[in-house]
Amino acid sequence: MGLLVRELGEFGLIERLQAIVWRSDARLLVNIGDDAAVVRYDRPVVMTTDALVEGIHFRDDLIDPVSLGYKSLVASLSDIAAMGGRPLHTLVALALPFEERVERIEAIYRGLAEACTQYDVSIVGGDVVSTAGPLVITVTVTGELLGAKPLLRSGAQVGDVVFVTGDVGGAAAYLHLKTSSEALRVSESDEWLLQQRHQRPVPQITAGSILAQYEGCTSANDVSDGLSSELHEIAAASGVQLLIDSERLPTLPAVRHYARLARVNPLDFALFGGEDYQLVGTLDRMAVGTFLPLMQAQGVRVSLIGQVKRGNAGVYLQTPTGIHQLPKKGYDHFAARDERT
Amino acid sequence: MGLLVRELGEFGLIERLQAIVWRSDARLLVNIGDDAAVVRYDRPVVMTTDALVEGIHFRDDLIDPVSLGYKSLVASLSDIAAMGGRPLHTLVALALPFEERVERIEAIYRGLAEACTQYDVSIVGGDVVSTAGPLVITVTVTGELLGAKPLLRSGAQVGDVVFVTGDVGGAAAYLHLKTSSEALRVSESDEWLLQQRHQRPVPQITAGSILAQYEGCTSANDVSDGLSSELHEIAAASGVQLLIDSERLPTLPAVRHYARLARVNPLDFALFGGEDYQLVGTLDRMAVGTFLPLMQAQGVRVSLIGQVKRGNAGVYLQTPTGIHQLPKKGYDHFAARDERT
Known part of the structure; x- marks a missing residue:
């Protein structure tokens, strides 16, 4: 003992x-x-x-x-x-x-x-x-x-581009795999990757420092409670509408493989999973050309996943079947207890 | 509910x-x-x-x-x-x-x-x-x-004077009173005073700021685990011997009344009680005349309770019956659990 x-x-x-x-x-x-x-x-x-x-x-x-x-x-x-x-x-x-x-x-x-x-x-x-x-x-x-001003949730402007670093949904897919009652066969390398996402997340310090030190990042949030929840926080704090393209959400092939096997929509992992510790935010359209090469040079993957639109504040998801209002579904520590523990 | x-x-x-x-x-x-x-x-x-x-x-x-x-x-x-x-x-x-x-x-x-x-x-x-x-x-x-240098536990010098702010033992006496199996009759005003010491301790921010901004405070510690334990920390960090005069320990009359009633040595409350949130430390002998009036002018009570001596590092208590080595008896969260909860 x-x-x-x-x-x-x-x-x-x-x-x-x-x-x-x-x-x-x-x-x-x-x-x-x-x-x-x-x-x-x-x-x-x-x-x-x-x-x-x-x-x-x-x-x-x-x-x-x-x-x-x-x-x-x-x-x-x-x-x-x-x-x-x-x-x-x-x-x-x-x-x-x-x-x-x-x-x-x-x-x-x-x-x-x-x-x-x-x-x-x-x-x-x-x-x-x-x-x-x-x-x-x-x-x-x-x-x-690091920069002259902090990165806030509240600065997103109509016309900005929505970005997210790295990939999302891996931590949630691992939890699903390990707590599933089904015995699903996942390849060793896929399981290892998902486990890394759950156990060894990478804080986006490099990305944050680049975003802070150049002009043009208009909002930022880290993905702890789930991408959708964080997007909602930006939309509410900035008073804007975010339109997210479901086809552009960055997920690991391992997440997509596992989702197929478990008959789960991989978007559920990507949008509502949480604990990704990526950065999500908005960039002035004119600054995208500055940020992307800087990020790339430092080994940070960035995906442009949507746009800031005029209209009711909120978050919408563009999918092949149309535009849907995106629920928050962030993990609420009290309301959702029975689901998670 | x-x-x-x-x-x-x-x-x-x-x-x-x-x-x-x-x-x-x-x-x-x-x-x-x-x-x-x-x-x-x-x-x-x-x-x-x-x-x-x-x-x-x-x-x-x-x-x-x-x-x-x-x-x-x-x-x-x-x-x-x-x-x-x-x-x-x-x-x-x-x-x-x-x-x-x-x-x-x-x-x-x-x-x-x-x-x-x-x-x-x-x-x-x-x-x-x-x-x-x-x-x-x-x-x-x-x-x-606030000052040019932080107040540490490690600067006490032979010849310095040991001080403590306010009074000690009140919080411990209140706990003893409220958890005692005996029904002891304490005056309302005494009970109120002891309750204040337990429930509304006063952090010594003013005292700390005076000690920090003038030359001559050679060590300081706050009394959270008990005066004796804090004195031991200063003695160990500074590598000196502290000789404390039991007759000079500042206690409320309410603490002494209650101790008599409960047949407890009031020194037990003062030395081993804890949660007093007073400051204890050492002053260069030449600086005592600077600090005392400054403290007094700000309404801070200070007692000079002992001296820093040459000899084995440790803490000794001078009482009317002689000099005794003072045990630490600081509250240890694990070892002492059964006593306290």
Whole structure:
């Protein structure tokens, strides 16, 4: 079974976790170990916090603890990227079940540290407490604004083009595959790809930094609750209509293969799945020619998936059979509980 | 019973909470409602996070929800003050039980908002999720460093004087009173005072700002886990010996009355109680004459409770019967669970 956290004690655990996450950082004036961390920023500060709960946001039969730590950080890095910020520091608060094992918490921290190394972020503090309930991981990330202005949800203009980075629906397809009651035969490589989308999402920090540093990105949002939900947020905040072309939504072949096998519309994965951590937003039509080569040069895939139209604020989907109003269907943590857990 | 959070839904709840906490703030470039907040800081950034769990850190028979919200913020404000920082912004993440009532969460937010108004801090974001376990409140506070250097735990020098602000032991005495199996008769005014110490602690922001802006404060820590535990942290970080005079520990008469009634040593409340949110630290002997009048002029009570001595690092207590090594006895969230819950 291994050592329990309560056998090791709070201070013993913190010491072990510190050893895992310690890294040098020229901006860091005071590191872990005092009442608070002190960092030096030269530009406006971007900050976000996200809580992840076992049984709601993750299940240990669907994600290993190292990936869980990695993904917990990515969720917040993605929010910073969507503002046009560069993530720099993180604080991690853990509420641990009484019977929690040291091994699992160390593995989660190794995943956090891995993402930190990859995206040049330092863990500068946190808190470890116990709970009678399931594990709760709360990650706060702070960073610096890169451009002159933050990327907001509210700037989309009639005539703009709607874009999304990477591909969407992979994380949702993996969840569907692993929680399906049918035994569906998926190729090993397809399953691996879908698993990567679920367990190791890539925060779009590079894309966000390009969008922030050149003129012409009029709105941006990260895809955490599902592409449709994020599009609705942009439409509402900007007071515009978005017309999305279903044929242009970027999905992995593995998602389309699996959808066919499971007799699910792949658009359901792409639009309502969530946890893609891509960026979606709008570009001034004249700036598309600037952004696409810049993104391409940095290895960021971008798809132009629709347009900003005059008309009632809302989101519409153009499919081969016509134009349909697109439901939000974003994951609501309370209303949709029974569906997801 | 009132409305349940899951009946209202995540987005409905967030809208209500936003209305409670909204305030104008010239530093705030992007407020609640986008992927992340953006704020403007002119000096190094101080940041801390604290998680509070129902049944561990608070019980609804010992604290009303408005005070709980208030106190949740104070715990983090106190950490910023202990670094010599000015708290400015906060992010609040809530993990809510499935049967959570909207009314209680709104009350917690009113308490958070009350503390924000009082200490000039803005809630700029957060997260609301559900959990199968008890309520978890995770508060992150960021602020600006006030002085040229942060106040650390590690600078105490032989010859320095040990100080503590305000009084200690009141929060612990209240917990003891309310969880005692004996029916002890305490005067109404004493009980009210002890309740204030437990439910409405005062973060030492003014004291921290004075300590940060003048030369001569060589170490500082806030009293969250208990005075003894915090003194041990300073002794260990600074590599010095602290000799504390038991007769100089500042306690309320209400604490001493109650201790006599309950046949408890009042020093137990003062040294091992915790949640006092006072500042403890060391002053260069030559600077005492500068700090005391400055503190007094701002209404901050300061007691000089001991000295930094040459010798083995550690904390010793001078009592009328002699000098004793002082145990840490800080609250350990795992080891001490059975005692506290």
